[in-house]
Amino acid sequence: MKRAHLLLAALLAAPALALAQGQTGMTYEQFNHIDKDGSGTISETEYFTFMEGAFKELDTDRNNSLSRAETADYLTDDQFSKVDVNENGRISRQEFLDHVMSEFHYHDSNKDGELHP
Numbered sequence: 001m002k003r004a005h006l007l008l009a010a011l012l013a014a015p016a017l018a019l020a021q022g023q024t025g026m027t028y029e030q031f032n033h034i035d036k037d038g039s040g041t042i043s044e045t046e047y048f049t050f051m052e053g054a055f056k057e058l059d060t061d062r063n064n065s066l067s068r069a070e071t072a073d074y075l076t077d078d079q080f081s082k083v084d085v086n087e088n089g090r091i092s093r094q095e096f097l098d099h100v101m102s103e104f105h106y107h108d109s110n111k112d113g114e115l116h117p
Helices: 003-013 016-020 028-034 044-058 077-083 093-107
Strands: none
Touching: 028 044, 044 093, 077 093
8 A cells, every 4th residue: 555545544533522632634745745844734735735646546537537446555445435425436635625724624623734743
């Protein structure tokens, strides 16, 4: 499994309670992998860029959407359904990015546009 896939799995499976308590649910190695500028925080841009790349890696058939099969190693059926807002059995790029960015904003506890370790 690629390193980005492992990180994506951790991000998508991180318990909401831990994140809501100001924890990212990531190891320092995972956090630093996304913190490309080494600032000690993950900016909205860094997070978006990572997640956009993760979507492209997961979209193995390159049809700009994710099937249950493509996400089977990372999402439970319940998680998949939560992201598949239009309930068509596929997660579009927009649904994916809307979901992960919504999570980013929810867990940006001080609303400074950055996630802190």
